[in-house]
Amino acid sequence: MPYSPESLQAFVEAAALGSFSAAARRLRKTQSTVSTAIAHLEAELGVDLFDRSGRYPQLTEAGHQVLGYAQEILAADQRLQQLSMRLAAPVEPRLTLVLSDVYQLDPGQRLLQRFAERFPDIALEWLDAEGHDVLRSVLDGRADLGLLPRQDQYPAELQVQPLAHHSELAVYVARSHPLADAGRRAAGQLPRHRQIRLSAQADHQQAATGTSWSASDYLMVMEMAEDGLGWAQLPRALVQRYDRGQLLELALPGWPHRVHSDLVWRRDTPPGPAALWWVEAFG
Template identity: 45%
Template sequence: MHFSPESLEAFLQAVETGSFSAAARKLRKSQSTISNAIANLEADLGITLFDRSSRQPVLTSQGHRVLPYVQSIIAASERLDEVSVRLAGNIEPRLSFVLSDVWQTAHHESILKRFSGKFPDIEFECLIAEDEDVIDLIQSGRAHVGVLRVQERYPVDVTVARLQVGAEMSIFLHRQHELAQLPAVELDQLHTVRQLCLKTYKDPTRQTGGGPAWSSPSLLMLLEMAEQGFGWGILPRWLVQQFGHNVLKELPVAGWPQRIDVDVMWSNKVPPGAAGRWMIDQLRAQQA
């Protein structure tokens, strides 16, 4: 039996977002189109996927049984798309790459040098963003390939792969501050000092540590704020070492520094072309 990709995608998005209306917004379609697509899938399968008796649709026991199979079908379709791109060798005219400052510059500089030699005629763009903003840029089609710190959950319309090279984050404060003179610093002590925290454009409501806070969507901007003595921040160690002008001190706080895993991400709705796939392969192959 043939199941339409639209129906399968509508089902997955409804599960991911929790409602038909949210799935419609995500897929840029009308709610009736999503409802009809899911109804058609239910008719084809001969089962009920969602209980519609409450305000929001609830996945039935049959829906839970079907879900992993639908996920497998979509994943296989995405792998087929990737194989076809590799075999066809079609090179896109433009590649947009969005990068997190969590990831050390040296890791991607060598890749860009090889990219320049292999794809000399491609228009290349490099953007800087963090967390939810990276996801948003990939989902909207503004960027084709992204590198970001690992997130707890990802939307169903993107594919991610873990990179072998991660990062280390630690807590930094201007070395002239009184807390920077202590042999050990407690988190409660930090709450009395302004925190310089990351807040993305996509999620400006992210909570801080509980004390006064300044925020920015850029880790580099937070670094500059810390250098000016405006407060403490959780920053990549490499960023401070390379651009910190030796005015910050890494605070001796229990549990820090912390290792951060990093993912490469791309859209499975509009997968990258040959150049984008080459970039992904190089990122995944890079050793620490």
């Protein structure tokens, strides 16, 4: 094909993030490199992909049409690379996954059962972590593959694969909590009550209230919320699966929030056949 994967990747990232500079940060390239790659793609296709007249580039009608094809080409290229690695590499004897609780396995997909049938002799370890702890586990070699909510930036040592899957975060309180009966007034009353949140969030974000408690994982956050100790932002799928009927989702403006996830692994230790099975299953 006359256009390079680098040009297609620059175009897709710029379209997704809404700016060339954001795409450059995601791809760890200079803004001029991304702009040049997109300009070359436009010249090769003979169309303008972005309207650059405003503060931020906007996809043209042609850009919207090209975007789907570009995403398909990149996805096919990724699948081909994974297939070649799976065919050439021996099955790893051990595999460690580290996942955020934002992602909950769909029981109907039977992923663990299917993996056990496909790789009956492998030693599988499943770790729970959140945010930067997921990245640290992969960077340190503690885990082979990590799944976490999408980050603005990643360490250069990591390969990142965005997932089509998305989760939803909603705000919950115990049915016995004062906010449970607040109705539309709940949004304005949140700052008066304790927030229960992840330790990872507590390290990187300012509390939405004057008082907050934190825990290292979503299950503990949920348990604290069930006990009426405060309100919490929790993955809907997690609550649906593990709540004992004690939590109430608050109807707040702008909620629930959609959360996209990424898979990460070290560039110098590409995934083997068993890890690639999970990459395809999560994708």
